[in-house]
Amino acid sequence: MGKTYAGARLRRLREERRMTQAELARVLGISPSYLNQMEHDSRPLTVPVLLRLTETFGVDPGFFSERDTTRLVADLREALTAEIAESRVSPSDLAELASRMPAVAQVLLGLGRRNQALSERLA
Structure with missing residues (x-):
């Protein structure tokens, strides 16, 4: 898998679930600053984070597809x-x-x- 920048989709998923960045970061096991960087397309969405998102929220990995x-x-x-x-x-x-x-x-x-x-x- 190449680098996937999906900040807008990640932010939309978080906002739809009425979560703060700190709450989502805790669920994903990452720091809030790292989540912020992913939401602003400064860092790519990593495979481990993608897997945790799909398991936790039941979203299809295609949701983050370019x-x-x-x-x-x-x-x-x-x-x-x-x-x-x-x-x-x-x-x-x-x-x-x-x-x-x-x-x-x-x-x-x-x-x-x-x-x-x-x-x-x-x-």
């Missing part, structure tokens, strides 16, 4: 083609949004799809 980020970036590029062409949004901005704030990216993607459907309806 494939989801790649798919999200592709969908954002498709939905925001005009904005990219007009240089209002860069492809690197979309990649950063998808990796750091996937929930916000999903909302933006949904809004783009609704906008496209409304435009087609009006035409």
Whole structure:
């Protein structure tokens, strides 16, 4: 397994369970500062931590997969083609949004799809 940076997903998992960093760090057997570094993509998610997360919270290891980020970036590029062409949004901005704030990216993607459907309806 290569280095996996999954800070946004790790933070989302912690927040969904209404845990502090200190609480999650204790459950995982790591220091709060180490967890903080993983949540901010300064350190990769390690295999032992991934195993403890899957065992403790019953999440599939795929939850932390970068494939989801790649798919999200592709969908954002498709939905925001005009904005990219007009240089209002860069492809690197979309990649950063998808990796750091996937929930916000999903909302933006949904809004783009609704906008496209409304435009087609009006035409």
